[in-house]
Amino acid sequence: MVVHQTPTGSQDSSAANRGRRAGGRQERGRPPTHLADLDAAGRRAAVSALGQPAYRADQLARHYFGRLTESADEMTDLPAPVRQSLVDALLPLLLTAERELTCDHGATRKTLWRAADGAYLESVLMRYPGRVTMCVSSQAGCGMGCPFCATGQAGLTRNLSTAEIVTQVVRGARALARGEIAGGQGRVSNVVFMGMGEPLANYASVVAAVRRMTDRVPCGLGISQRAVTVSTVGLAPAIARLAGEDLSVTLAVSLHAPDDGLRNELVPVNRRWPVVEVLDAAWGYAAATKRRVSIEYALIRDVNDQAWRADALAGLLAGRLAHVNLIPLNPTPGSRWTASAPVVAAEFEARLASRGIPVTVRDTRGREIDGACGQLAAATRPAAATRPAAATRPAAATRPAAATRPAAATRPADTGPGPAR
Ligand code: SAH
Ligand code: SF4
Numbered sequence: 001m002v003v004h005q006t007p008t009g010s011q012d013s014s015a016a017n018r019g020r021r022a023g024g025r026q027e028r029g030r031p032p033t034h035l036a037d038l039d040a041a042g043r044r045a046a047v048s049a050l051g052q053p054a055y056r057a058d059q060l061a062r063h064y065f066g067r068l069t070e071s072a073d074e075m076t077d078l079p080a081p082v083r084q085s086l087v088d089a090l091l092p093l094l095l096t097a098e099r100e101l102t103c104d105h106g107a108t109r110k111t112l113w114r115a116a117d118g119a120y121l122e123s124v125l126m127r128y129p130g131r132v133t134m135c136v137s138s139q140a141g142c143g144m145g146c147p148f149c150a151t152g153q154a155g156l157t158r159n160l161s162t163a164e165i166v167t168q169v170v171r172g173a174r175a176l177a178r179g180e181i182a183g184g185q186g187r188v189s190n191v192v193f194m195g196m197g198e199p200l201a202n203y204a205s206v207v208a209a210v211r212r213m214t215d216r217v218p219c220g221l222g223i224s225q226r227a228v229t230v231s232t233v234g235l236a237p238a239i240a241r242l243a244g245e246d247l248s249v250t251l252a253v254s255l256h257a258p259d260d261g262l263r264n265e266l267v268p269v270n271r272r273w274p275v276v277e278v279l280d281a282a283w284g285y286a287a288a289t290k291r292r293v294s295i296e297y298a299l300i301r302d303v304n305d306q307a308w309r310a311d312a313l314a315g316l317l318a319g320r321l322a323h324v325n326l327i328p329l330n331p332t333p334g335s336r337w338t339a340s341a342p343v344v345a346a347e348f349e350a351r352l353a354s355r356g357i358p359v360t361v362r363d364t365r366g367r368e369i370d371g372a373c374g375q376l377a378a379a380t381r382p383a384a385a386t387r388p389a390a391a392t393r394p395a396a397a398t399r400p401a402a403a404t405r406p407a408a409a410t411r412p413a414d415t416g417p418g419p420a421r
């Protein structure tokens with residue numbers, strides 16, 4: 001399939017937005033507060049603090065979440081003299097599309113975003129018959145160090161704010177509403193937190209983002225909670241906390257190995273929360289939400305794809321509210337690891353299925369642009385943005401203990417930086 005690169009910038013063409021973009025006075029690592037960071041009370045308080053009647057908060061939110069606009073010119077129900085100041089104060093430009101790559105005849109679009117402080121992140125829009133899924137980033141980079149993952153190899157830049165997460169979806173929704181995506185006008189029906197970052201290491205911002213995405217207009221985007229998937233490397237205490245949020249989102253757990261020996265290598269945070277603890281937390285989540293947990297398993301040739309591991313995985317999942325998603329590894333350049341042979345993947349799938357475990361092999365949509373775009377991200381990554389700012393580090397409660405942070409020396413030597421998956 002052909003990969004197209006397109007120049008970007010069409011989403012913010014007004015003079016006011018050019019001014020906002022040119023401003024560039026953003027303190028590194030601290031995105032400005034945005035309407036989407038705030039709940040209804042916070043929005044009203046922010047508008048009141050600007051000397052405006054509180055109901056203007058609803059008007060503004062309706063423009064942002066409902067009409068998907070950030071342009072003051074289009075907010076004709078707001079008095080002309082205050083429109084721009086409200087937009088400047090509450091809808092600061094957070095993300096600028098730096099590159100866009102499309103494939104699948106335009107039905108898949110990956111965007112490399114630059115945040116106000118220069119951090120880079122990526123999102124992917126995938127249009128299927130009957131649904132559109134946005135794959136979003138929760139962090140710029142990731143600190144979990146999984147050696148098969150390019151994002152992990154590059155390390156953590158910083159957590160994203162709630163609004164930076166929500167904005168990725170808003171931009172996708174706007175492109176769809178304007179008919180800019182192949183297939184005509186549409187809406188975002190699903191969101192998966194499977195872009196850059198570990199969502200549960202940025203817990204508060206991610207949960208607030210889920211609420212903004214799923215609250216009804218004017219409080220949010222009105223996406224069904226059941227259509228949102230939070231994928232985690234397995235931060236057990238944070239999974240337990242998520243189970244208490246009264247959210248009906250799907251939990252995906254990236255397991256990748258049924259045994260601690262191998263999982264310690266593939267998912268270094270396993271040294272802190274081993275397989276049994278991660279799965280216990282997952283079953284707690286399933287019990288609390290009555291939602292089937294998705295077990296993600298990247299099939300890596302001759303590493304985790306043996307028949308005995310399929311059997312061991314089946315043993316762990318038997319009788320549980322779980323579904324296995326097998327993902328052919330998307331190899332990162334320079335890595336010794338590659339995807340399992342199709343016949344081996346089919347055998348792995350068949351062994352799970354024969355033991356009554358629901359299993360599917362994930363569609364590899366956008367695989368070509370994954371590689372290409374990751375290379376762009378690596379190439380454009382500013383050195384200054386690769387260091388996590390102290391103020392934006394994940395809270396201690398959700399961060400893996402320092403001792404379990406994968407040291408470079410513990411990673412396989414030949415899995416150097418490469419494109420995001
Ligand atoms: N940090 C979270 C969510 C982002 S990663 C997590 O790990 O779950 C989203 C998914 O992509 C995870 O299941 C992750 O294991 C998988 N992934 C990462 N690198 C990959 C690669 N090179 N090939 C296939 N899947 C990959
Ligand atoms: Fe982070 Fe997930 Fe990549 Fe692991 S797989 S490094 S947790 S983004």
